[in-house]
Amino acid sequence: xxxxxxxxxxxxxxxxxxxxxxxxxxxxxxxxxxxxxxxxxxxxxxxxxxxxxxxxxxxxxxxxxxxxxxxxxxxxxxxxxxxxxxxxxxxxxxxxxxxxxxxxxxxxxxxxxxxxxxxxxxxxxxxxxxxxxxxxxxxxxxxxxxxxxxxxxxxxxxxxxxxxxxxxxxxxxxxxxxxxxxxxxxxxxxxxxxxxxxxxxxxxxxxxxxxxxxxxxxxxxxxxxxxxxxxxxxxxxxxxxxxxxxxxxxxxxxxxxxxxxxxxxxxxxxxxxxxxxxxxxxxxxxxxxxxxxxxxxxxxxxxxxxxxxxxxxxxxxxxxxxxxxxxxxxxxxxxxxxxxxxxxxxxxxxxxxxxxxxxxxxxxxxxxxxxxxxxxxxxxxxxxxxxxxxxxxxxxxxxxxxxxxxxxxxxxxxxxxxxxxxxxxxxxxxxxxxxxxxxxxxxxxxxxxxxxxxxxxxx
Amino acid sequence: xxxxxxxxxxxxxxxxxxxxxxxxxxxxxxxxxxxxxxxxxxxxxxxxxxxxxxxxxxxxxxxxxxxxxxxxxxxxxxxxxxxxxxxxxxxxxxxxxxxxxxxxxxxxxxxxxxxxxxxxxxxxxxxxxxxxxxxxxxxxxxxxxxxxxxxxxxxxxxxxxxxxxxxxxxxxxxxxxxxxxxxxxxxxxxxxxxxxxxxxxxxxxxxxxxxxxxxxxxxxxxxxxxxxxxxxxxxxxxxxxxxxxxxxxxxxxxxxxxxxxxxxxxxxxxxxxxxxxxxxxxxxxxxxxxxxxxxxxxxxxxxxxxxxxxxxxxxxxxxxxxxxxxxxxxxxxxxxxxxxxxxxxxxxxxxxxxxxxxxxxxxxxxxxxxxxxxxxxxxxxxxxxxxxxxxxxxxxxxxxxxxxxxxxxxxxxxxxxxxxxxxxxxxxxxxxxxxxxxxxxxxxxxxxxxxxxxxxxxx
Numbered sequence: 001x002x003x004x005x006x007x008x009x010x011x012x013x014x015x016x017x018x019x020x021x022x023x024x025x026x027x028x029x030x031x032x033x034x035x036x037x038x039x040x041x042x043x044x045x046x047x048x049x050x051x052x053x054x055x056x057x058x059x060x061x062x063x064x065x066x067x068x069x070x071x072x073x074x075x076x077x078x079x080x081x082x083x084x085x086x087x088x089x090x091x092x093x094x095x096x097x098x099x100x101x102x103x104x105x106x107x108x109x110x111x112x113x114x115x116x117x118x119x120x121x122x123x124x125x126x127x128x129x130x131x132x133x134x135x136x137x138x139x140x141x142x143x144x145x146x147x148x149x150x151x152x153x154x155x156x157x158x159x160x161x162x163x164x165x166x167x168x169x170x171x172x173x174x175x176x177x178x179x180x181x182x183x184x185x186x187x188x189x190x191x192x193x194x195x196x197x198x199x200x201x202x203x204x205x206x207x208x209x210x211x212x213x214x215x216x217x218x219x220x221x222x223x224x225x226x227x228x229x230x231x232x233x234x235x236x237x238x239x240x241x242x243x244x245x246x247x248x249x250x251x252x253x254x255x256x257x258x259x260x261x262x263x264x265x266x267x268x269x270x271x272x273x274x275x276x277x278x279x280x281x282x283x284x285x286x287x288x289x290x291x292x293x294x295x296x297x298x299x300x301x302x303x304x305x306x307x308x309x310x311x312x313x314x315x316x317x318x319x320x321x322x323x324x325x326x327x328x329x330x331x332x333x334x335x336x337x338x339x340x341x342x343x344x345x346x347x348x349x350x351x352x353x354x355x356x357x358x359x360x361x362x363x364x365x366x367x368x369x370x371x372x373x374x375x376x377x378x379x380x381x382x383x384x385x386x387x388x389x390x391x392x393x394x395x396x397x398x399x400x401x402x403x404x405x406x407x408x409x410x411x412x413x414x415x416x417x418x419x420x421x422x423x424x425x426x427x428x429x430x431x432x433x434x435x436x437x438x439x440x441x442x443x444x445x446x447x448x449x450x451x452x453x454x455x456x457x458x459x
Numbered sequence: 460x461x462x463x464x465x466x467x468x469x470x471x472x473x474x475x476x477x478x479x480x481x482x483x484x485x486x487x488x489x490x491x492x493x494x495x496x497x498x499x500x501x502x503x504x505x506x507x508x509x510x511x512x513x514x515x516x517x518x519x520x521x522x523x524x525x526x527x528x529x530x531x532x533x534x535x536x537x538x539x540x541x542x543x544x545x546x547x548x549x550x551x552x553x554x555x556x557x558x559x560x561x562x563x564x565x566x567x568x569x570x571x572x573x574x575x576x577x578x579x580x581x582x583x584x585x586x587x588x589x590x591x592x593x594x595x596x597x598x599x600x601x602x603x604x605x606x607x608x609x610x611x612x613x614x615x616x617x618x619x620x621x622x623x624x625x626x627x628x629x630x631x632x633x634x635x636x637x638x639x640x641x642x643x644x645x646x647x648x649x650x651x652x653x654x655x656x657x658x659x660x661x662x663x664x665x666x667x668x669x670x671x672x673x674x675x676x677x678x679x680x681x682x683x684x685x686x687x688x689x690x691x692x693x694x695x696x697x698x699x700x701x702x703x704x705x706x707x708x709x710x711x712x713x714x715x716x717x718x719x720x721x722x723x724x725x726x727x728x729x730x731x732x733x734x735x736x737x738x739x740x741x742x743x744x745x746x747x748x749x750x751x752x753x754x755x756x757x758x759x760x761x762x763x764x765x766x767x768x769x770x771x772x773x774x775x776x777x778x779x780x781x782x783x784x785x786x787x788x789x790x791x792x793x794x795x796x797x798x799x800x801x802x803x804x805x806x807x808x809x810x811x812x813x814x815x816x817x818x819x820x821x822x823x824x825x826x827x828x829x830x831x832x833x834x835x836x837x838x839x840x841x842x843x844x845x846x847x848x849x850x851x852x853x854x855x856x857x858x859x860x861x862x863x864x865x866x867x868x869x870x871x872x873x874x875x876x877x878x879x880x881x882x883x884x885x886x887x888x889x890x891x892x893x894x895x896x897x898x899x900x901x902x903x904x905x906x907x908x909x910x911x912x913x914x915x916x917x918x
Binding site for chain 1: 506509510511512513514563564566569656657658659681682685686689690693741742879880881883884885886
């Protein structure tokens with residue numbers, strides 16, 4: 001298959017004499033990648049990662065096993081200059097977590113602690129529930145009004161293809177527990193920030209400005225949140241919670257990277273990748289094993305086609321994204337002197353790319369237009385705007401002036417699975433995963449074979 | 460609404476002078492029930508049961524709370540002669556249950572012990588896995604060949620509207636663990652007998668001919684079974700299992716019943732109902748809170764319409780069906796002297812009735828034809844045959860000669876939820892639940908207002 005790809009390319013490509021190919025040649029090569037890269041082994045790669053490594057919680061031995069896997073996978077894909085770049089960070093790990101209704105209607109509820117949740121005493125806490133139908137209702141609660149109570153934020157999230165409802169609802173998880181604690185709450189439960197109706201809570205990090213204010217914080221699965229709301233509608237509810245995570249300030253994670261060195265302008269770097277860590281409740285398949293498999297497979301497809309990119313293509317697997325973008329921030333800081341011309345992360349599941357967005361210098365807009373035209377046969381819509389933020393791990397690079405490319409994925413079912421025990425390999429649709437690889441291979445090749453400036457700020 | 464129903468009935472019905480109504484009157488009344496019973500409160504009843512009682516594991520205090528609820532609900536529906544009839548049985552309760560892969564690919568797997576599973580030592584057992592792609596492969600294993608091993612039966616179940624795949628696959632759960640133990644296995648894991656792909660294992664009873672042969676037995680969720688199969692494909696796998704249920708031979712459950720006494724032939728009894736117990740992992744909504752809500756609401760619809768059935772309509776909520784049809788067997792034995800002319804159980808979820816089947820005397824076939832004609836506007840297909848077995852709890856009555864009626868429900872999604880943590884109220888579609896009530900009210904009224912013999916054997 002790969003021989004066929006190379007054989008169909010125009011001889012000029014194989015000679016790779018010119019640092020910049022003529023546009024028709026570049027675009028023909030991109031079209032070939034798009035059409036031939038539709039089975040590049042991403043599915044097998046993702047199967048292997050999620051089967052042999054499984055969950056990869058930040059700064060744990062499981063994440064280390066993920067890095068070992070990543071180094072091997074990058075070598076197997078033919079990347080060079082493979083690096084593992086450590087950085088310090090705290091380690092938060094889940095302990096026991098149980099919730100039960102006490103009193104007239106005794107029953108257990110299914111919860112998962114939020115990342116950076118504080119702990120209850122080992123014997124748990126028992127307290128009445130203060131109900132808030134949404135985040136605004138909690139904001140409106142008077143200071144001190146939650147003293148001795150367990151806040152329950154029953155905020156609902158709707159499905160949105162572009163993921164926008166996570167933008168508007170994520171605050172409940174990130175800021176809700178600290179806000180409730182500031183008003184006296186002894187613990188906080190949230191309705192999962194998710195769109196499914198299975199007994200699988202959605203975890204995710206919550207944020208404390210002051211770790212001395214820490215209280216226990218957990219998500220109820222959506223059916224459990226609805227059950228608790230029905231109980232609250234009948235009268236006062238008392239809960240017993242046991243939530244015993246641990247926190248160690250002295251941990252370590254790392255970023256892993258490898259390259260296809262540029263043949264014409266090696267110092268112009270295009271960074272693509274996904275994040276290596278995952279939450280601990282499942283095998284981190286859609287979040288973000290898929291992003292790793294897609295971007296590494298796209299790089300491999302370019303290499304295996306015999307193409308010689310002018311610019312360097314660097315695949316980065318960031319550590320500890322879920323725990324607070326530790327890897328993305330450390331990476332941007334460590335590489336701020338480099339000329340990273342474009343950065344792109346795949347971190348929105350394994351379903352199809354449906355739209356392109358970007359944030360590049362005006363000189364780069366013709367390249368984005370080429371990408372749009374090339375991806376159209378995959379069903380991808382034109383650039384929405386030139387104000388994209390990029391994935392979480394590339395946003396710090398973008399803030400420093402790197403151009404940003406986003407191959408936006410269809411997120412219709414993403415928040416059914418995101419951060420839950422259900423983020424497992426069986427959820428991947430191979431045809432959709434391969435469409436991603438095709439789109440990434442073509443887009444990355446177009447950018448890497450080009451010479452038009454992309455950065456929004458000089459470095 | 461109910462006044463309206465009564466007012467539309469022919470005056471002869473309200474006078475209830477004749478013990479047997481003329482056929483056109485009976486059928487007109489049935490059609491009115493069918494069309495007006497479409498919102499009879501079944502949804503609210505099911506919400507209340509599953510919210511205030513939740514799970515109702517056989518022979519536990521939770522099942523007792525379910526009986527208290529049932530007595531109140533029957534009184535509220537206007538039933539009389541309400542009885543609670545206890546019977547002895549053992550109590551099996553879940554303990555700790557964890558499974559983890561040890562060795563090169565360490566990870567946790569999600570399991571749920573099967574009912575009547577034996578226990579591992581508290582510290583667990585660690586043993587290699589013996590893989591069987593299906594039940595036949597386990598049957599073919601040589602005697603003694605599983606000594607010291609954990610059997611893993613990876614038998615797959617397909618979706619079937621009529622539930623027939625549970626008939627062909629249920630044996631894996633019921634008989635697999637004892638069969639594996641007889642060949643030396645120290646424990647058994649099965650792929651859940653279910654059709655979903657969520658991280659929710661399907662529990663259910665397993666059967667031991669000899670309790671001295673007990674070993675631990677649990678179901679993996681479908682994604683976990685697929686994960687374990689992928690690991691097995693890579694080479695030998697060792698698991699550590701901790702499964703610590705308890706067994707007490709001296710427990711008690713009970714059946715609950717109430718009646719609309721017959722106005723013309725009180726001793727001719729039509730038994731309808733569902734089972735009161737549920738598995739412990741969820742709130743027992745589709746299995747079988749729905750059956751209780753449907754049949755009680757159907758009886759109430761008949762009563763509230765001011766109709767006077769000739770025969771007695773008795774609603775029975777059987778205890779301990781899941782644990783081995785203890786209630787159904789005790790009920791048949793205790794009531795064998797009664798003239799139970801027809802028995803019907805609703806125990807296949809909350810989705811629409813789509814087909815009728817029966818097992819009645821030839822003299823009863825014209826009644827079944829009337830039921831078919833009356834339910835046709837609800838989308839119900841005619842009787843499939845006259846050889847129905849009835850639900851689990853009425854099968855013992857059928858074996859003693861009671862006529863059997865089955866209002867078969869669409870089971871397409873039933874085994875996504877059956878015996879899992881996902882059997883919760885949010886899964887109920889109110890329109891479908893109400894269609895059941897309409898079908899049951901019309902069918903039960905037709906049978907109760909009739910005088911044609913239905914029993915297949917005299918009692």
